[in-house]
Amino acid sequence: MSVIEVAVLGFGQTKYKTSRADVGTPELVFEAVSRALADSDTELRDIDAVVFASAPEVFEGVYEPERWCIDAFGGVGKPLIRVHTGGATGGSGPLAASRLISSGMYENVLVVGLQRTSETADAQQVFTTIFDPIYEQDVQLNVITGIALVASRQMEFFGLTEDHMAAISVKNFDNALRNPYAHLHKRITEQDVKDSRQLAWPLRLLHTCPRSDGAAAVVMSSGEKARNRSSAAWVRGLGCAADVYRIGDRIHDTESDYAIPRAQAWSAQQAYTEAGIIDPRRELDVVEVYAPFSNLEVAYYEALGLAPHGKGIELVETGATTMQGDIPVVPSGGCMTANPIGATGLIRFGEAALQVMGRAGDHQVDGARLALATACGGIDQFYTSAVLASEPKQ
Amino acid sequence: MNSDHRGTNDHPGGELTAPFWEATARHELVRPVCGSCGRSFFVPQYLCPHCGSENWEYEPSDGRGTVASYTVVHRAPDPRFETPYVVAVVDLVEEGWSLMTNIVGVPGEEVEIGMPVEVSWIEFEGDTLPGFTPREKAAV
Numbered sequence: 001m002s003v004i005e006v007a008v009l010g011f012g013q014t015k016y017k018t019s020r021a022d023v024g025t026p027e028l029v030f031e032a033v034s035r036a037l038a039d040s041d042t043e044l045r046d047i048d049a050v051v052f053a054s055a056p057e058v059f060e061g062v063y064e065p066e067r068w069c070i071d072a073f074g075g076v077g078k079p080l081i082r083v084h085t086g087g088a089t090g091g092s093g094p095l096a097a098s099r100l101i102s103s104g105m106y107e108n109v110l111v112v113g114l115q116r117t118s119e120t121a122d123a124q125q126v127f128t129t130i131f132d133p134i135y136e137q138d139v140q141l142n143v144i145t146g147i148a149l150v151a152s153r154q155m156e157f158f159g160l161t162e163d164h165m166a167a168i169s170v171k172n173f174d175n176a177l178r179n180p181y182a183h184l185h186k187r188i189t190e191q192d193v194k195d196s197r198q199l200a201w202p203l204r205l206l207h208t209c210p211r212s213d214g215a216a217a218v219v220m221s222s223g224e225k226a227r228n229r230s231s232a233a234w235v236r237g238l239g240c241a242a243d244v245y246r247i248g249d250r251i252h253d254t255e256s257d258y259a260i261p262r263a264q265a266w267s268a269q270q271a272y273t274e275a276g277i278i279d280p281r282r283e284l285d286v287v288e289v290y291a292p293f294s295n296l297e298v299a300y301y302e303a304l305g306l307a308p309h310g311k312g313i314e315l316v317e318t319g320a321t322t323m324q325g326d327i328p329v330v331p332s333g334g335c336m337t338a339n340p341i342g343a344t345g346l347i348r349f350g351e352a353a354l355q356v357m358g359r360a361g362d363h364q365v366d367g368a369r370l371a372l373a374t375a376c377g378g379i380d381q382f383y384t385s386a387v388l389a390s391e392p393k394q
Numbered sequence: 395m396n397s398d399h400r401g402t403n404d405h406p407g408g409e410l411t412a413p414f415w416e417a418t419a420r421h422e423l424v425r426p427v428c429g430s431c432g433r434s435f436f437v438p439q440y441l442c443p444h445c446g447s448e449n450w451e452y453e454p455s456d457g458r459g460t461v462a463s464y465t466v467v468h469r470a471p472d473p474r475f476e477t478p479y480v481v482a483v484v485d486l487v488e489e490g491w492s493l494m495t496n497i498v499g500v501p502g503e504e505v506e507i508g509m510p511v512e513v514s515w516i517e518f519e520g521d522t523l524p525g526f527t528p529r530e531k532a533a534v
């Protein structure tokens with residue numbers, strides 16, 4: 001029996017803004033879905049099943065947003081699956097869809113990602129509730145403080161400085177200027193980053209991400225369908241891994257030291273193994289990493305095998321991950337310049353697909369043939385990785 | 395959205411967690427110690443995460459540790475909480491466990507990874523919470 005390959009036929013995304021008050025939630029979803037269908041030259045009637053990827057409902061202002069949006073993605077009469085792994089939701093969506101297709105269950109699957117963070121008064125207040133309510137919430141944690149605990153260890157043990165973090169911010173903001181969908185379009189300098197407001201030492205405002213409203217959608221299909229297309233992004237490898245709940249339980253792991261997120265490494269290794277990638281730094285042409293903080297991007301360089309343990313800062317110093325470097329990371333500007341949380345992983349996936357299809361427009365990496373997309377959720381607890389290629393395996 | 399997480403005196407009871415909070419009220423720090431493998435762990439749970447044994451008991455901690463990682467928070471999730479404050483993971487090195495906590499009694503800029511600290515009780519709206527403060531250098 002031959003293996004069913006899976007490919008992305010098309011991607012659609014909305015403009016990301018602090019508030020998309022110009023449209024209702026179903027209209028926002030429709031904006032992304034209609035673009036994905038057009039981009040993939042697919043009719044809604046050809047979609048066999050829908051995977052709806054949407055993260056904390058407290059952000060959406062409504063429970064079960066898939067109910068409200070059912071017509072916007074044409075779900076009536078079709079199998080519908082909702083996935084939710086926090087920030088990794090948008091990475092889990094295409095992962096679930098891929099397996100639904102490769103198992104032979106469905107041929108064409110639409111994946112929809114949605115997040116409307118403007119419907120919550122204070123996202124960081126919501127995020128205090130993701131920590132252990134009995135032993136940790138009293139400490140007053142949120143995502144920013146949790147990631148600051150990573151950053152201070154990177155600084156102490158792996159040579160990370162404010163200069164490195166500022167360079168990452170400047171790179172990503174520059175890249176976003178070439179992506180019309182990015183939320184933040186402004187040129188910043190390293191000095192701007194260093195002068196920005198301190199949130200939780202060593203993290204400043206310009207080391208973090210905005211809160212965005214937005215939606216994204218991809219159309220995925222079997223290899224048999226994709227072969228007739230002029231362009232498709234072939235799913236070569238997928239990975240997914242979860243870590244323990246408490247940050248303290250990760251700090252003394254010699255494999256990761258907390259400063260190198262080990263579950264990201266686990267999920268990437270699964271994807272590399274499935275894709276037959278041995279040297280990701282040499283073999284990958286572009287990476288769309290889900291890094292909402294500048295220090296995390298450096299940590300991921302190591303977790304993703306782009307740099308040896310403790311050497312992530314060298315990729316910053318050599319400029320290897322800029323658009324001019326040998327392995328550009330987040331040509332789209334990434335989630336530091338647009339972060340509709342539950343949809344963000346799907347945007348990374350869709351952007352990686354555009355890169356290997358040669359359709360990424362002004363932020364295209366010339367000749368990109370092999371791309372990696374990741375997603376991260378539950379503050380460094382849930383991870384997905386996907387390797388996409390311009391050609392099928394067989 | 396209930397954001398009232400701190401100082402609500404709502405730590406659930408039950409055999410698993412009540413002894414920990416009853417001890418903090420007496421200004422005593424306790425930790426689960428496994429009778430099968432001899433190791434400590436935190437947070438309390440039914441099975442020892444090291445060996446899977448149910449056979450563990452609370453034992454006193456000497457409350458002496460070092461800062462494993464920290465951050466100085468300038469924007470609190472809960473507006474009742476005064477900034478800046480220090481969030482840290484503290485290792486109770488000799489006892490082999492760690493906890494998420496606050497460092498008190500010292501300005502944030504003086505905190506360092508590896509700094510020796512000892513337990514210091516934080517009273518907040520009826521709750522007694524374990525925080526940590528630098529150990530006197532003479533006592534190290």
Ligand SMILES: [Zn+2]
Binds near residue numbers: 428446
């Ligand atoms: Zn044990």
